[in-house]
Amino acid sequence: MVDKYITADRCDCEVIHEDVVNSVRTKMPKEETLYDLAELFKVFxxxxxxxxxxxxxxxxxxxxxxxxxxxxxxxxxxxxxxxxxxxxxxxxxxxxxxxxxxxxxxxxxxxxxxxxxxxxxxx
Amino acid sequence: MVDKYITADRCDCEVIHEDVVNSVRTKMPKEETLYDLAELFKVFxxxxxxxxxxxxxxxxxxxxxxxxxxxxxxxxxxxxxxxxxxxxxxxxxxxxxxxxxxxxxxxxxxxxxxxxxxxxxxx
DNA sequence: TAGATATATGAATAGCTGCTCATATAAAAA
DNA sequence: TTTTTATATGAGCAGCTATTCATATATCTA
The missing domain is CATH 1.10.10.10 (Winged helix-like DNA-binding domain superfamily/Winged helix DNA-binding domain)
Structure with missing residues (x-):
């Protein structure tokens, strides 16, 4: 269930499903796009x-x-x-x-x- | 172009296209619905x-x-x-x-x- | 049982936001 | 020109919000 034990800079926990996170990371739009999207919805x-x-x-x-x-x-x-x-x-x-x-x-x-x-x- | 001269409680101007406003008013969803919609987009x-x-x-x-x-x-x-x-x-x-x-x-x-x-x- | 770990949560705070008020600007009317 | 009117805008403020920090809760492990 749990893949590896890692610690990120900010995340103050250790159990991370690294394969899932890595997979999701590759599919996420770039930061700027999601920021712009949030800005648009902020207007709404x-x-x-x-x-x-x-x-x-x-x-x-x-x-x-x-x-x-x-x-x-x-x-x-x-x-x-x-x-x-x-x-x-x-x-x-x-x-x-x-x-x-x-x-x-x-x-x-x-x-x-x-x-x-x-x-x-x-x- | 301008239909009538009215003054609303808050609106501090006098030129209002009353027919347009009335028409739009009948088509607007109820206040609560639009409030809920804004609340949803606020989350986004x-x-x-x-x-x-x-x-x-x-x-x-x-x-x-x-x-x-x-x-x-x-x-x-x-x-x-x-x-x-x-x-x-x-x-x-x-x-x-x-x-x-x-x-x-x-x-x-x-x-x-x-x-x-x-x-x-x-x- | 005690200790470790993942998550939840209350309080505090810095930054943001939507409105008001006063005033500026733009265009028509007198 | 001066006055009136429609709109725009800057400053100020009250209320909200996203995060941090400390701590509580839940669950597993030793």
Whole structure:
């Protein structure tokens, strides 16, 4: 069951299934990719941003529309829209004083739907 | 272009496209659902947890294996495994002193893959 | 039994994050 | 031009979170 006795720098235990670990290690994407993935999900990990994205999936809206819809301040929404823009999840266009935001990624809804599948599983 | 002039409690602006907002409002999932969705993505929004999940997607591993693989302390991994278990993303089984963890949701990989599609888009 | 080992967990803390508030900027209207 | 309005943004702060450290618990071994 147990293969070898090794001690890693940080891991403060000794029983390690080295063949399993080595096998998994070769299959892991590189650190940077997983870091980027976590950063993306971090953006999804806030209900305000989730609500904004969901709303924009239904229709293009201006900042004021979104603030009104979610009953939040314009400033709070504007800050979050910046986060979403940096993550390349939304784009905007200016029309006079009004700035309209819309979704910039057709995968967002698919990711959300997969998440909902998990949530709706009763285990 | 602009439909009506309204002022919401929090929104500190006046120009609102009321028909758009109302239409979107009827299509939005209920608040609780979107909150739960954000909570799920919050779990994915940490590179340590992402790496653990990815590793467990390759093979069942004990706490020590994971700590060794990721070069982190057993305690840090154990704390994160608890978070993942509470989110029903991993399960465990005990075999003597050793506790083995494995994925508890086949959608995780699909969600990750969708996320990677977004990341790999060069815009 | 006592000792060793794998894991779990509570407390403490440093760093992060989302909001508020005040203010800046941009564009239209007066 | 000045005023008004929509949006953007920096500073500050309260709350959260991921890790560390110490220790508890569970199980096997001697």
């Amino acid at each position: 990990g806030d209900s305000t941003r989730i609500r904004i994205l969901w709303a924009l999936d239904e229709a293009e809206m201006c900042v004021c529309d979104i603030a009104y819809l979610l009953n939040m301040t314009q400033s709070a929404i504007s800050h979050q829209l910046r986060v979403l823009k940096q993550a390349k999840l939304v784009r905007n266009r200016r029309e006079g004083k009004v700035v309209y935001y819309s979704l910039d990624d057709e995968h967002v809804k698919m990711i959300f739907d997969q998440g909902l599948v998990h949530i709706n599983e009763d285990k | 929004g940490d590179s340590t947890r992402i790496r653990i999940l990815w590793a467990l997607d390759e093979a069942e591993m004990c706490v020590c294996d994971i700590a060794y693989l990721l070069n982190m302390t057993q305690s840090a991994i154990s704390h994160q495994l608890r978070v993942l278990k509470q989110a029903k993303l991993v399960r465990n089984r005990r075999e003597g002193k050793v506790v083995y963890y494995s994925l508890d949701d086949e959608h995780v990989k699909m969600i990750f893959d969708q996320g990677l599609v977004h990341i790999n888009e060069d815009k």
